[in-house]
Amino acid sequence: MALAGLVSVRLAAWEADELERGEALARQHCAACHVFPEPGLLDRRTWEQHALRKMAPYMGVARLRTEGRPDGERLEESGVYPPGPVVTREEWQAIGRYYSARAPARAVGLEAPRPPAAPTVQFVARPLTIPGAVPRSTLASLSAQGGEAWLADAGTGAVHRFGADGRLLGAWGLGGAAVHAWRGEGLWAVTLIGSVFPSDVLAGRVVRLRTDGATDAWVEGLGRPVMSLPCDLNGDGRTDLVVNGFGNQLGRLSWHEGLPGGGWRAHEILGRPGAACTETRDVDGDGDVDLLVLMAQAQEQLVLLENDGHGDFSARILLQFHPVFGAVHFESVDMDGDGDLDVVMSNGDNGEYPSPFKAYHGVRVFRNDGGMRLAEAWFHPVHGAFKALARDFDGDGDLDVAAISFFPDYRRAPEESFLLLRNEGAWRFGRETIPGATLGRWLTMDAGDVDGDGDLDVLLGSFCEGPPAVEIPPGLATAWRTNGVNGLLLVNQRRR
Numbered sequence: 001m002a003l004a005g006l007v008s009v010r011l012a013a014w015e016a017d018e019l020e021r022g023e024a025l026a027r028q029h030c031a032a033c034h035v036f037p038e039p040g041l042l043d044r045r046t047w048e049q050h051a052l053r054k055m056a057p058y059m060g061v062a063r064l065r066t067e068g069r070p071d072g073e074r075l076e077e078s079g080v081y082p083p084g085p086v087v088t089r090e091e092w093q094a095i096g097r098y099y100s101a102r103a104p105a106r107a108v109g110l111e112a113p114r115p116p117a118a119p120t121v122q123f124v125a126r127p128l129t130i131p132g133a134v135p136r137s138t139l140a141s142l143s144a145q146g147g148e149a150w151l152a153d154a155g156t157g158a159v160h161r162f163g164a165d166g167r168l169l170g171a172w173g174l175g176g177a178a179v180h181a182w183r184g185e186g187l188w189a190v191t192l193i194g195s196v197f198p199s200d201v202l203a204g205r206v207v208r209l210r211t212d213g214a215t216d217a218w219v220e221g222l223g224r225p226v227m228s229l230p231c232d233l234n235g236d237g238r239t240d241l242v243v244n245g246f247g248n249q250l251g252r253l254s255w256h257e258g259l260p261g262g263g264w265r266a267h268e269i270l271g272r273p274g275a276a277c278t279e280t281r282d283v284d285g286d287g288d289v290d291l292l293v294l295m296a297q298a299q300e301q302l303v304l305l306e307n308d309g310h311g312d313f314s315a316r317i318l319l320q321f322h323p324v325f326g327a328v329h330f331e332s333v334d335m336d337g338d339g340d341l342d343v344v345m346s347n348g349d350n351g352e353y354p355s356p357f358k359a360y361h362g363v364r365v366f367r368n369d370g371g372m373r374l375a376e377a378w379f380h381p382v383h384g385a386f387k388a389l390a391r392d393f394d395g396d397g398d399l400d401v402a403a404i405s406f407f408p409d410y411r412r413a414p415e416e417s418f419l420l421l422r423n424e425g426a427w428r429f430g431r432e433t434i435p436g437a438t439l440g441r442w443l444t445m446d447a448g449d450v451d452g453d454g455d456l457d458v459l460l461g462s463f464c465e466g467p468p469a470v471e472i473p474p475g476l477a478t479a480w481r482t483n484g485v486n487g488l489l490l491v492n493q494r495r496r
Helices: 003-032 044-059 072-078 089-102 474-482
Strands: 123-128 137-143 148-153 158-163 168-173 178-184 187-192 204-209 215-222 225-231 240-245 252-258 264-270 275-281 290-295 300-307 313-321 327-333 342-347 362-368 374-381 385-391 400-405 418-425 428-433 442-448 457-462 487-492
Touching: 003 089, 044 089, 137 178, 148 178, 148 457, 148 487, 178 225, 187 225, 204 225, 204 240, 215 240, 225 275, 240 275, 252 275, 252 290, 264 290, 264 300, 275 327, 290 313, 290 327, 300 327, 327 385, 342 374, 362 385, 385 442, 400 442
Parallel strands: 137 442
Antiparallel strands: 123 487, 137 148, 137 457, 148 158, 158 168, 178 187, 187 204, 204 215, 225 240, 240 252, 252 264, 275 290, 290 300, 300 313, 327 342, 342 362, 342 385, 362 374, 385 400, 400 418, 418 428, 442 457, 457 487
């Protein structure tokens, strides 16, 4: 064999050994914290310019600058970033070479365009306007009791109340961005996130909102809470609070025990960030309140937390996903009519850094076999899917799905900002949309019978200042800020 050929063979063998070594290191270190991320999940450029650079501080081979950050001291003291390198510089380079070599040059699975959604006759859109407010809606909530649509606005720090006809009825000042409202009999618990954009400042709180608009501070000093649920977790007859402290690099799922003389005692359940969505119900049938929690932020999981009746929990992972899955929201509904609650999930968070659209983002249904063993039964791809609600919108006896996207492909498929996926049976769904799908950038959504006519309406809230991780046409971004559409009330036409 010629010298050049021998050198080429030896070089190829060395490169193969290096890639094998890089993969082994990646599986050792990356999979120590979350599901191993296969190279094909991202394209080569995104790995090189964003994902690996983001991971470097967690491996101690780069330093995150915390000087001048409001949460800098908390981050430094937390130990979330190691004080020194976990791998050598050469080992980190081997991991990088592995992902660069094995990742596709372009994102895969996006070649075939989806058919455009047809215009729906199910809903008529009524724009909701908060005078003088650039759309920064962080909460959309429909009340069947009072016939009101609520939009919480981060800029005004208030909940704005609209009638079923779209008229502004008034506002309750809360002094912050409300992101969740739990409505009970004469009592509402409202969660204020503190910082809409990623931060670990302890500025979040839960307030008790009375029917006359007066508020009481319940729990303060929380790390970016996104949800709070009143319930009795320890069976003492007093109200406790489950709090999803989503955080950013830091965070925790906790419950706050209501004390006899008033006040709260905090108990940590999961001491990590990413608690995105929680349901409280008796899953195991033993008479106490269990928790079903969707976790994001690298360790993406659906976790069942079984209560022992005294507020101590044992965790069972029902579903586990890779760290760029982008889980955002779930709800439990009986999609197949067998009496067991299935899981409808949306995964489309694409905002950490600019990256191509992902073929695995969309809306999923996981069927429950009756023992909380979940298996995927249906997937509908939606770029940037952020929330999906399964309801019988057309009154034919099965569940349709309304879905919003915060990161759609605004150039090729802008109608995916809002989709009505109409159930046609046998796990087939038709795609419909509304003419005003791009009048706002939909961050939040709710469904309910706001006009009292017996069918379900939909409320969308627009937040125009989200991360520009996907391409947004300049004219569209300008329109969001200036068109006065803070939300859309989609009035169901079934009864008409």
